[in-house]
Amino acid sequence: MAAWKKELTIVLLLFILVAIIGAMSGLFLLLMLLLTLWMLIYQIRQISRFENWLSLGARNSYPKSTGIWEDIYYHVYCLRKNEKKRKKKLTKMIDQFRQSTEALPDASIVLGANNEIEWTNKAARDVFGLYLADKGQHIPNLIRFPEFIRYINSRDYSEPVIVPSPVNNQIILSVRIVPYGAGLRLLLAQDVTQIKMMERMRKDFVANVSHELRTPLTVLKGYLETLQDIDDGYSPVLTTSLLQMHGQTERMQYLVDDLLLLTRLETQQKPPTCVNVPELLSQICREGDTLSARPIELTLETDTQIMGDEQELRSAFTNLLGNALKYSPDDSVVKVRWYRDKEGVNLTVEDQGEGIAKADINRITERFYRVEVKRREKVSGTGLGLAIVKHVLMRHDAHLIITSQLGIGSCFTCQFALKRDCC
Ligand code: ADP
Numbered sequence: 572m573a574a575w576k577k578e579l580t581i582v583l584l585l586f587i588l589v590a591i592i593g594a595m596s597g598l599f600l601l602l603m604l605l606l607t608l609w610m611l612i613y614q615i616r617q618i619s620r621f622e623n624w625l626s627l628g629a630r631n632s633y634p635k636s637t638g639i640w641e642d643i644y645y646h647v648y649c650l651r652k653n654e655k656k657r658k659k660k661l662t663k664m665i666d667q668f669r670q671s672t673e674a675l676p677d678a679s680i681v682l683g684a685n686n687e688i689e690w691t692n693k694a695a696r697d698v699f700g701l702y703l704a705d706k707g708q709h710i711p712n713l714i715r716f717p718e719f720i721r722y723i724n725s726r727d728y729s730e731p732v733i734v735p736s737p738v739n740n741q742i743i744l745s746v747r748i749v750p751y752g753a754g755l756r757l758l759l760a761q762d763v764t765q766i767k768m769m770e771r772m773r774k775d776f777v778a779n780v781s782h783e784l785r786t787p788l789t790v791l792k793g794y795l796e797t798l799q800d801i802d803d804g805y806s807p808v809l810t811t812s813l814l815q816m817h818g819q820t821e822r823m824q825y826l827v828d829d830l831l832l833l834t835r836l837e838t839q840q841k842p843p844t845c846v847n848v849p850e851l852l853s854q855i856c857r858e859g860d861t862l863s864a865r866p867i868e869l870t871l872e873t874d875t876q877i878m879g880d881e882q883e884l885r886s887a888f889t890n891l892l893g894n895a896l897k898y899s900p901d902d903s904v905v906k907v908r909w910y911r912d913k914e915g916v917n918l919t920v921e922d923q924g925e926g927i928a929k930a931d932i933n934r935i936t937e938r939f940y941r942v943e944v945k946r947r948e949k950v951s952g953t954g955l956g957l958a959i960v961k962h963v964l965m966r967h968d969a970h971l972i973i974t975s976q977l978g979i980g981s982c983f984t985c986q987f988a989l990k991r992d993c994c
Contacts, residue, residue, distance in 0.1 A: 573970065574642045581638070582610070605794065677761050678744075684754035685721060686710050698760060700738040710758075713737075719746065728756075733763070743767045778834040781827045788827060792820045822951060829955035832886060833938070835960040843878040845993040849879065852918070854911055855888050863896045866907060872910035876993040879967045887963035890956040891920040891983050897950050899924025915969075918985040926977040936961040936971065960985075967991060 589606045593599030617640050624633060624644070629651045633644035672679055676693035680688060686709050691701050699714055711720045714737055722732040728748040738743035745763045750756045795817045803809060849871045856869045895905045903923035910917055927935060929940045940955040957971075960983075964971050966986040975981035 573641045577637065578639045604642065639822075644793045649727065671784060677759055679815065680710070680757055680760075682710060682748075682756045687757070688713075695758075695760065698736050698738060698744065698762070700736075700744065711870075722746070723748065733767070748831040774837055776835055777830055777903070778838075781830040781834065784823070784827050785831075788820060788824050792817065792824065795820060804941050818951075822953070826955070828954045830954050832959055833955060833962060836883065836959065836966065840966070841880050843880060845876050846879050846881045846884055847876050848884070848916075849874055849876075849909055849920070851885060852888065852907060855892055856883055856907055858889075859892050859896060859905075860879050863901075865896055865901060865903070867892070867896075868904055868906045870906070870908045870910075872908065873916065875909075875911055875916045877916060877991040878988055878993055880963075883963045885968065887960040887985070888920075889962050891918075891985070894956060895920050895922035895924065895981070895983075898953070903980075914986060918987075919982055921980065921982040923980040926981055927973070927975040928977055932975060935973070 585606065586603070589602050590599065596602070617636070620634055620636075621640070621643065625647070627648055633648050636644055647930040648963045652855070672692045675692055675694060678698045679692045680695045680701075683689050687707055688705055688710055690706070691699075693880075695701060696703070701713060701977070705713060711723060714720075714734075716734045716737075718732055719734045722728075728750065731745045731747040734742055735745055736745055741764065742762060743764045744760045745760065746760045748756050748758050758943065795813060799817065802813075805813070852869060852871065856867045858869050859865075892905070899905065899922040905929050906919070906921040906924075908919045908921070909965040910915075910919075925944060927942060931940075934940045935942065938958045941952060941954040961971055964985055969985050970990055972984040972986060973981065974984075
């Protein structure tokens with residue numbers, strides 16, 4: 572039988588018994604009142620015992636009781652026991668998690684909504700010079716690099732920021748923030764000293780080799796030109812060889828020049844000036860007109876000038892126009908357009924050429940990537956032109972959008988952020 576039914580039966584029996592005794596003794600009302608009073612006092616006492624047991628944490632075994640109260644004690648005792656077990660399991664899990672994150676080689680810091688430190692692992696304390704006692708401190712007060720503070724306040728964490736370690740500036744860190752939960756953020760920092768060192772070595776190597784190759788190539792080309800000029804009855808084999816040698820030397824010179832330009836783009840940063848893009852485009856198109864018999868249609872829909880480096884922009888735009896002329900038939904039109912829309916200020920170079928396959932579009936901005944196409948005439952190039960364009964645009968808060976259809980043509984759009992506008 573359910574406990575409450577048992578309890579009710581006992582109460583009813585008691586009342587019937589007392590009612591009978593009351594009726595027989597003529598004290599019905601008094602006995603009934605006494606019984607009700609006694610029951611009330613009994614329940615209040617039980618409630619008070621229960622409350623007392625709960626206030627002590629309901630940790631120990633429950634006091635001896637009867638009826639429905641015994642069941643209540645038993646159920647609460649079981650709930651407490653299960654909760655204790657779950658808590659123990661959770662604490663063990665949290666401990667294991669703490670131990671594993673503590674042992675992580677990468678620095679991890681949990682930040683609150685106001686950039687306050689909530690938790691740090693050992694690597695974070697070592698590499699950022701933090702202490703356990705720094706919990707609650709605002710991280711920009713402790714790591715004071717301007718680029719780090721700008722990054723943390725930007726709320727745009729799509730790219731990591733590179734900063735030196737405040738403890739040892741020889742250590743280079745790549746810091747990334749990952750937002751999670753309600754306003755919490757996880758700051759992860761990875762030691763990229765080795766990668767950066769290798770990158771610098773690669774850049775230095777390419778720059779040095781390119782630089783050293785420049786003089787011998789100029790000398791070689793000079794001698795080849797002299798030999799071609801004094802051609803007094805060379806055999807056809809020698810004439811062709813000289814022509815090919817000259818062509819290849821020239822190609823090597825372009826390669827060296829492009830490599831040097833790329834190195835400069837990666838390593839040097841000049842203060843931006845206001846560049847008159849419409850004027851620059853007019854010049855480049857005029858030069859293009861003289862190089863090729865092809866009509867170039869230039870449309871200048873805005874006179875917007877942008878902050879940047881004129882030499883770099885000239886190089887990027889010349890590469891795009893050069894490609895449009897190189898990879899489209901002689902009787903087709905190349906369109907150049909400078910215009911403004913709500914996305915930014917745009918330059919499009921559109922051709923009616925051979926187009927680029929979808930699979931190649933993502934790769935043509937890689938260094939030395941050239942699309943394998945069977946053409947009637949071989950088109951010369953270094954495979955570095957679009958890599959230069961990409962770098963130049965990156966340095967000008969702009970990006971390159973390429974759309975193309977095989978056999979129909981290609982359209983290269985340089986989209987500059989509106990904040991680059993000179994005015
Ligand atoms: P390249 O010196 O070979 O022109 P780029 O980096 O400028 O080097 O271009 C990479 C490749 O992208 C080219 O080899 C060519 O296959 C392709 N490409 C670039 N521009 C165009 C274009 N306008 N039309 C078709 N293909 C193009």
